[in-house]
Amino acid sequence: MDALLRCEGLERSFGRVQAVAGVSLAVAEGETYGLLGPNGAGKTTSISMIAGLLEPDAGQVVILGDRMTPRATAAKRHVGLVPQDLAIYPDLTARENLAFFARLYGLERARRDRRIDEVLEVIGLSERAGDRASTYSGGMKRRLNIGIGLLHAPRLLILDEPTVGVDPQSRNAILESVENLASVGMAVLYTTHYMEEAERLCDRIGIIDQGTLIAEGTRRELVATIAEQDLVRLKVVGDAAGAADACQALPGVGSADAEDDTVVCLLDEAASHLPALLEAVAATGASVAGVEVKEPDLEDVFLHLTGHALRD
Amino acid sequence: MTRALPNVLTITRVELLRFLRDRGNLFFVLILPLALIVFIGLQFGGAGGYEVGVVAPDDDPAAAELIDRLDASDSLTVVALADEEGLTSQVSRGVLSAGLVLPEDYAAALAAAEPIRIGYLGRPDPGSRSLRTVVEAAVADQSAASEAAHLATTAVGRPAAELIPVAEQVRADLPQVTVVTDTVGRDEVMAEFAALGQFDLGASGQLFLFVFLTSLAGSGALIRTRQYGVAARMLSTPTRLPVLLAGLAGGRFAIAAFQAVYIVAVTAVAFGVDWGDPLTTTLLILIYSILSAAAGMVLGSLFRNDSQATGAGIGIGLVFAALGGSMMALEFFPEGMRRVAMLTPHGWANTAMAEIVRRDGTITDVAIELGVLAAMAVGLLVLATWLLRRAITR
Numbered sequence: 208m209d210a211l212l213r214c215e216g217l218e219r220s221f222g223r224v225q226a227v228a229g230v231s232l233a234v235a236e237g238e239t240y241g242l243l244g245p246n247g248a249g250k251t252t253s254i255s256m257i258a259g260l261l262e263p264d265a266g267q268v269v270i271l272g273d274r275m276t277p278r279a280t281a282a283k284r285h286v287g288l289v290p291q292d293l294a295i296y297p298d299l300t301a302r303e304n305l306a307f308f309a310r311l312y313g314l315e316r317a318r319r320d321r322r323i324d325e326v327l328e329v330i331g332l333s334e335r336a337g338d339r340a341s342t343y344s345g346g347m348k349r350r351l352n353i354g355i356g357l358l359h360a361p362r363l364l365i366l367d368e369p370t371v372g373v374d375p376q377s378r379n380a381i382l383e384s385v386e387n388l389a390s391v392g393m394a395v396l397y398t399t400h401y402m403e404e405a406e407r408l409c410d411r412i413g414i415i416d417q418g419t420l421i422a423e424g425t426r427r428e429l430v431a432t433i434a435e436q437d438l439v440r441l442k443v444v445g446d447a448a449g450a451a452d453a454c455q456a457l458p459g460v461g462s463a464d465a466e467d468d469t470v471v472c473l474l475d476e477a478a479s480h481l482p483a484l485l486e487a488v489a490a491t492g493a494s495v496a497g498v499e500v501k502e503p504d505l506e507d508v509f510l511h512l513t514g515h516a517l518r519d
Numbered sequence: 520m521t522r523a524l525p526n527v528l529t530i531t532r533v534e535l536l537r538f539l540r541d542r543g544n545l546f547f548v549l550i551l552p553l554a555l556i557v558f559i560g561l562q563f564g565g566a567g568g569y570e571v572g573v574v575a576p577d578d579d580p581a582a583a584e585l586i587d588r589l590d591a592s593d594s595l596t597v598v599a600l601a602d603e604e605g606l607t608s609q610v611s612r613g614v615l616s617a618g619l620v621l622p623e624d625y626a627a628a629l630a631a632a633e634p635i636r637i638g639y640l641g642r643p644d645p646g647s648r649s650l651r652t653v654v655e656a657a658v659a660d661q662s663a664a665s666e667a668a669h670l671a672t673t674a675v676g677r678p679a680a681e682l683i684p685v686a687e688q689v690r691a692d693l694p695q696v697t698v699v700t701d702t703v704g705r706d707e708v709m710a711e712f713a714a715l716g717q718f719d720l721g722a723s724g725q726l727f728l729f730v731f732l733t734s735l736a737g738s739g740a741l742i743r744t745r746q747y748g749v750a751a752r753m754l755s756t757p758t759r760l761p762v763l764l765a766g767l768a769g770g771r772f773a774i775a776a777f778q779a780v781y782i783v784a785v786t787a788v789a790f791g792v793d794w795g796d797p798l799t800t801t802l803l804i805l806i807y808s809i810l811s812a813a814a815g816m817v818l819g820s821l822f823r824n825d826s827q828a829t830g831a832g833i834g835i836g837l838v839f840a841a842l843g844g845s846m847m848a849l850e851f852f853p854e855g856m857r858r859v860a861m862l863t864p865h866g867w868a869n870t871a872m873a874e875i876v877r878r879d880g881t882i883t884d885v886a887i888e889l890g891v892l893a894a895m896a897v898g899l900l901v902l903a904t905w906l907l908r909r910a911i912t913r
Binding site: 258259260277278280281283284286288290292293294295296297298299303307308310311312313355 | 522525526529530533536537540541744747748749751752753754755756757758759760
């Protein structure tokens with residue numbers, strides 16, 4: 208794979224707190240890479256080092272052959288950053304906000320005017336371009352926030368949790384925009400703690416927890432790390448823990464854990480093992496009130512890898 | 520680094536634009552300074568002298584002559600009033616510097632060498648005492664001819680009315696006796712302001728008050744730039760930290776300079792305020808604007824909440840202005856307070872401006888003041904840069 212972005216052994220501490228403890232990843236041209244992890248996992252710190260806002264304590268970031276540091280103006284021309292929080296001037300119009308950042312990127316006047324019009328069209332703000340951003344809805348501000356990152360047509364677009372606090376309609380519009388960008392060949396690095404977003408958008412996903420990249424691959428590859436097992440949820444009436452122990456003892460059952468009144472089992476070929484599971488639960492004196500069989504998703508992968516849920 | 524200067528100017532420009540967009544600023548920046556300058560000017564009095572009100576009998580040639588004598592003085596303007604009540608009111612409110620009430624039949628009494636009682640209304644200030652001396656001299660001058668004529672009447676037995684013109688003629692033909700006066704312990708305070716226009720003193724004081732105050736109060740915008748995350752986002756563009764800091768500092772300077780240029784230009788055009796030697800005044804304002812911008816940056820870096828910064832800025836700005844002679848001229852300060860004043864930039868700036876405006880001072884005359892202000896500006900700028908750098912990168 209020809210990597211457009213390559214991070215090697217990134218580390219960063221704040222005082223005694225190690226926010227990032229060895230993150231290595233690569234993103235190819237035209238690829239959408241998702242960095243999935245709960246709040247506080249080290250996503251934003253990693254992004255800040257990749258975008259040249261923070262100097263790594265160790266490791267390096269290389270973008271199109273240029274090493275990224277806070278002083279690397281050449282490397283920064285390849286990158287568009289969309290921060291998690293709105294980073295716009297509310298007292299300026301959308302056009303003025305875009306023009307301000309276009310100037311900072313050094314876009315010449317003719318290209319600047321053309322790109323501003325194009326970006327306003329892409330983010331759907333052409334009609335309101337002359338209004339102050341303070342008069343926009345939350346979704347419109349989010350779109351302007353993204354538009355600023357697109358202005359100079361970067362080779363790599365970094366989006367740091369762009370849908371946090373966004374209504375469902377705007378969220379869908381943002382996700383569609385990202386899909387469109389990827390389709391025209393832009394590399395996208397997308398951080399989120401929403402499993403559905405990562406599954407929908409990303410060609411490859413890195414799972415980050417406590418500052419460490421603990422797994423990486425396509426969705427299929429990650430799900431395969433839990434041995435292509437099926438997930439069965441049994442809602443029980445009675446002793447769930449005892450029922451889980453009984454299930455665990457069955458051959459072919461990889462794991463069985465009690466979560467409140469539910470027994471969660473990972474096992475091969477759920478269909479053939481289901482009768483035995485129901486019998487095992489009944490033998491403990493508990494009864495089964497509901498059964499759900501599904502393929503594992505990234506949430507389950509995260510749970511399997513870290514022992515805690517993605518949104519904990 | 521080729522983008523450094525354009526990016527500094529881009530950031531500076533947008534900071535100034537945001538400042539001008541804030542309608543709340545416009546009252547404090549555009550209207551309030553002029554209102555205070557006008558208010559202080561009205562209190563200070565007429566341009567270059569005093570207005571004296573006179574209540575005089577109609578068609579009285581001696582009264583008219585006395586008025587002409589008073590009006591002939593460079594530092595006096597006579598305003599005729601109809602009655603004593605109006606005169607008292609205007610003098611007591613400071614509209615007029617003093618008042619004179621001439622009796623009915625003033626000319627006749629003068630010609631008859633009868634005792635004459637002229638009422639003088641003064642204000643409780645040193646200027647009024649000086650005015651009284653001027654008025655007394657004019658009256659004495661006028662009555663001298665009458666006294667001489669009566670002396671001659673007594674000697675030659677011709678009527679006084681016939682001899683007064685002769686006495687006047689003789690006095691005009693004789694060599695004048697001139698009394699050369701050395702003033703000992705003169706009223707230096709009043710002498711200091713004697714050559715000032717009505718709005719000059721208020722304009723220079725308010726200039727330094729508002730340039731500093733606007734810079735400090737505007738520090739909230741700097742905090743909002745950080746809070747919005749725009750400052751950090753700028754660093755993700757090909758803009759290095761020193762360029763960002765220079766741009767933000769440039770924005771603060773542009774706001775301070777805008778305030779200064781506005782006050783100087785409008786007061787010069789609208790009120791005829793004399794700002795002295797253009798080069799020296801420009802240099803003083805330039806240094807003072809840099810100093811004020813740096814002070815605003817310090818405040819904008821120390822506080823995390825823009826309301827707190829704005830409140831503190833207004834408080835500090837007003838206290839410094841009061842201590843530094845922008846609300847009341849330093850000449851009225853007791854000695855101890857004058858020393859305190861020189862701990863503030865306002866004290867040095869007002870001292871320099873007094874030299875430039877009142878004594879036609881040039882750069883060499885105010886070199887010490889400019890040097891001290893420049894040193895303060897550099898010190899504050901270094902501190903502000905360090906604090907702002909820390910605030911943006913933490």
